Amino acid sequence: MQDVLAGVWHTLTGEPLPAVSLNGAESVLPGTFRVEAAATAGVAAATLAAAELLRLRGIDPGTVSADARHAAASVLSERLLRVDGAPAPxxxxxxxxxxxxxxxxxxxxxxxxxxxxxxxxxxxxxxxxxxxxxxxxxxxxxxxxxxxxxxxxxxxxMRSREEWLAHPQGQAVAGLPIAEIRQVGEAPKNTLFDSDRPLGGVRVLELTHVLAGPVAGRVLAAHGANVLHVGAAHLPRIPALTMDTGQGKRSAFVALDTEGGRAKLKKLIARADVVLQSFRPGALARIGFGPEDMAELRPGLVTADLSAYGWAGPWARRRGFDSLVQMASGIAEEGARMTGADHPVPLPAQALDHTTGWLAAAAIMTAVRRSVVEGGSWNVRLSLAGTGRWLDSLGRKEPVASTADFDDLLEDVDSGFGKLTRVRMAGGLPGAPPRWDHASHLPGSDSAVWHPVGTPDPATVPTGA
Structure with a gap:
C-alpha cells in the first residue's frame, strides 16, 4: 500500500512521501479490486496533508498513520450507522x-x-x-x-472494462489526473488563523449532495475547519447520508434559484477560504459562480469541484452516482465474471464516492497550503470515474471471505436525530488528533452566516459532542 500512497502524494504535491505508518492487510473486504489499498491511501493522503498544515503552524505533527481496517470501515460508514440502536433508513x-x-x-x-x-x-x-x-x-x-x-x-x-476504455468518455477520463490542482487567479499569500489544529479558523462553504462531497467536508471538519453546508429547503435528501456525513458541520438553507439567495451566497463566498461543490460541471458557472468568478469575489479562495464522469469528454455534464460509474466503467461486469454471478456485482462499498471524498480533502488541504506558501487562488477537480480508473490501475488482490468486525471502531454521540452510532474518524495525527466538535445537525437548523471563531451559532440545535 506504500507505493499506492506514494503515487497519490506525488500527484497531489510533487513531493516525495513523508514518513507514514500504514497498518493492516488487504483482507477486510470481499472482491478482487484493491478497495482497502485505495481507501487507506485516501485516508493517509488526507492526514498527511493535514500534517503539512500543522508544520506550517510550527507544530510537530508526529508520524501519520492509517489502518486498512479502519479505512474499510470509513468507506462503509453509512452502512454501519445506527440511529437509537437501529439500522439507519x-x-x-x-x-x-x-x-x-x-x-x-x-x-x-x-x-x-x-x-x-x-x-x-x-x-x-x-x-x-x-x-x-x-x-x-x-x-x-x-x-x-x-x-x-x-x-x-x-x-x-453495464459495460466491460474493454468497452469503457474504448468509449469516448472512458478515453477522456484516461487522460485526466486522479486529482487536478490548478491556479485560477492571482492573490497575496493567505495567513492561517492562530490554532493548534490543521484547519483551525479555515471557513469551508460546502455546496454538495451525496456522497463524495459531503465525505470531503466531513474530513475537513475533523481537522478543525468551520464547515457550513448549504442546501435548499425544497430539495430532497437521503436521511441516512445526511446523518452520516454531517459530522462536525453546520447546516443552512439558501435558495440559489432566487436573486436574494444568490446575493447571500456571494456574501458567504466573500468571507470563505474554501468552497467545495458537487454540482454538475458548469452548473454553478452558468449562474455566475465558476471558480474564476468566486476567486474574484474572494482572492486567495480555494475551490473544489467534484463530478461523476470528469470535467472533459461527452459525458462531462451527465448525472452520475457511484453505482452508475461502477456499471459504466466495467467494475460491476468484472465483479460478475469473477464471482460467476448472472447479474452485476459492484464493489463491496460505495468506494468511489468515499475514496474520492478523502482524496478531495487531501487536495483541498494541499491547495490551502499553496495559498499560504505561494499565494494565488486555486481550483481542485476530481471525479468518481477518475477514482475508478485509478482503482483499476492498482491491479487485483486475491479474493477473501470477509469476516471483519468493526464494533471497536464505532462510537455513540447524541444529535438532533437521536443517538447516532458512527464510525470514528480515521487517520492518526499525533500532533492534532482529528475529531468532530459536534454531531450532525438537522438540515437547515443553522443560520447561513459566518460566525467568529469560537462563537456558537445561536440557531444551532444542541447535539452533544
Missing amino acids: DVWGPLSGDYRACDGWVRLHANYRRHEAAVCWSLGVPAKLDAVTKTVAAKTAAEVESAVVTAGGAAAV
Whole structure:
C-alpha cells in the first residue's frame, strides 16, 4: 500500500512521501479490486496533508498513520450507522437497481423524486417495480440508458472494462489526473488563523449532495475547519447520508434559484477560504459562480469541484452516482465474471464516492497550503470515474471471505436525530488528533452566516459532542 500512497502524494504535491505508518492487510473486504489499498491511501493522503498544515503552524505533527481496517470501515460508514440502536433508513429508492434488458443489464438511479419521474416518463410506465422491469426487458440496455438520460434522469449500461476504455468518455477520463490542482487567479499569500489544529479558523462553504462531497467536508471538519453546508429547503435528501456525513458541520438553507439567495451566497463566498461543490460541471458557472468568478469575489479562495464522469469528454455534464460509474466503467461486469454471478456485482462499498471524498480533502488541504506558501487562488477537480480508473490501475488482490468486525471502531454521540452510532474518524495525527466538535445537525437548523471563531451559532440545535 506504500507505493499506492506514494503515487497519490506525488500527484497531489510533487513531493516525495513523508514518513507514514500504514497498518493492516488487504483482507477486510470481499472482491478482487484493491478497495482497502485505495481507501487507506485516501485516508493517509488526507492526514498527511493535514500534517503539512500543522508544520506550517510550527507544530510537530508526529508520524501519520492509517489502518486498512479502519479505512474499510470509513468507506462503509453509512452502512454501519445506527440511529437509537437501529439500522439507519435504507438509502435506495424503490425503483433504484439493476434491470435486465433484452441484451444485457442497465442500472437506474431513482433515489430522488425527479429521477424516478424521469424513469417513468421516459419508459411510459407508472412508478411500479414490475412495470419498469417488464418494460426494460423488452428494450436494449442502450435504449433505456439513452431514454432515461435524455429525460433528465440517471442510468448506466453495464459495460466491460474493454468497452469503457474504448468509449469516448472512458478515453477522456484516461487522460485526466486522479486529482487536478490548478491556479485560477492571482492573490497575496493567505495567513492561517492562530490554532493548534490543521484547519483551525479555515471557513469551508460546502455546496454538495451525496456522497463524495459531503465525505470531503466531513474530513475537513475533523481537522478543525468551520464547515457550513448549504442546501435548499425544497430539495430532497437521503436521511441516512445526511446523518452520516454531517459530522462536525453546520447546516443552512439558501435558495440559489432566487436573486436574494444568490446575493447571500456571494456574501458567504466573500468571507470563505474554501468552497467545495458537487454540482454538475458548469452548473454553478452558468449562474455566475465558476471558480474564476468566486476567486474574484474572494482572492486567495480555494475551490473544489467534484463530478461523476470528469470535467472533459461527452459525458462531462451527465448525472452520475457511484453505482452508475461502477456499471459504466466495467467494475460491476468484472465483479460478475469473477464471482460467476448472472447479474452485476459492484464493489463491496460505495468506494468511489468515499475514496474520492478523502482524496478531495487531501487536495483541498494541499491547495490551502499553496495559498499560504505561494499565494494565488486555486481550483481542485476530481471525479468518481477518475477514482475508478485509478482503482483499476492498482491491479487485483486475491479474493477473501470477509469476516471483519468493526464494533471497536464505532462510537455513540447524541444529535438532533437521536443517538447516532458512527464510525470514528480515521487517520492518526499525533500532533492534532482529528475529531468532530459536534454531531450532525438537522438540515437547515443553522443560520447561513459566518460566525467568529469560537462563537456558537445561536440557531444551532444542541447535539452533544
